Amino acid sequence: MNSVLQTKKECFFCKTTRNLHRHHVLYGSSNRKQAEKYGFTVYLCLNHHTNGGEAIHRNPNGPLDRYLKELAQKYWEENNGTREEFIKTFGRNYL
Ligand SMILES: [Zn+2]
Ligand SMILES: [Zn+2]
Incomplete structure (x- = not known):
C-alpha cells in the first residue's frame, strides 16, 4: 500500500529526493508486514x-x-481503529 503519512517521494525530514529508501515506520519481525499493509511507510534519505x-x-x-x-x-x-487494536497489531503504545 502507498504511504498514508506522506504524499511526495522525498525524504520525510529534509525533503531531498536523492538516495531515497522506503522506511517502515513500525519495523521488526511482524510489524514490518503490518506497516506495509496499513501504509505506515515513508521515504528517507540515506542519512x-x-x-x-x-x-x-x-x-x-x-x-x-x-x-x-x-x-x-x-x-x-x-482512521483505523482503537488504541487497543493498535497495540494488538503493533505490540505497543507510542502515545
Ligand atoms: Zn533526509
Ligand atoms: Zn528503515
Whole structure:
C-alpha cells in the first residue's frame, strides 16, 4: 500500500529526493508486514535512514523514530481503529 503519512517521494525530514529508501515506520519481525499493509511507510534519505548521526536505525527510539511512530499511531486512531487494536497489531503504545 502507498504511504498514508506522506504524499511526495522525498525524504520525510529534509525533503531531498536523492538516495531515497522506503522506511517502515513500525519495523521488526511482524510489524514490518503490518506497516506495509496499513501504509505506515515513508521515504528517507540515506542519512536520515541509516548513515547519519541522527539516522533512525542508528537511534532506535530516538526523536525521529518516536516522531514517526507517534504520527502513525495518531493516524491509526483517527482512521483505523482503537488504541487497543493498535497495540494488538503493533505490540505497543507510542502515545
Ligand atoms: Zn533526509
Ligand atoms: Zn528503515
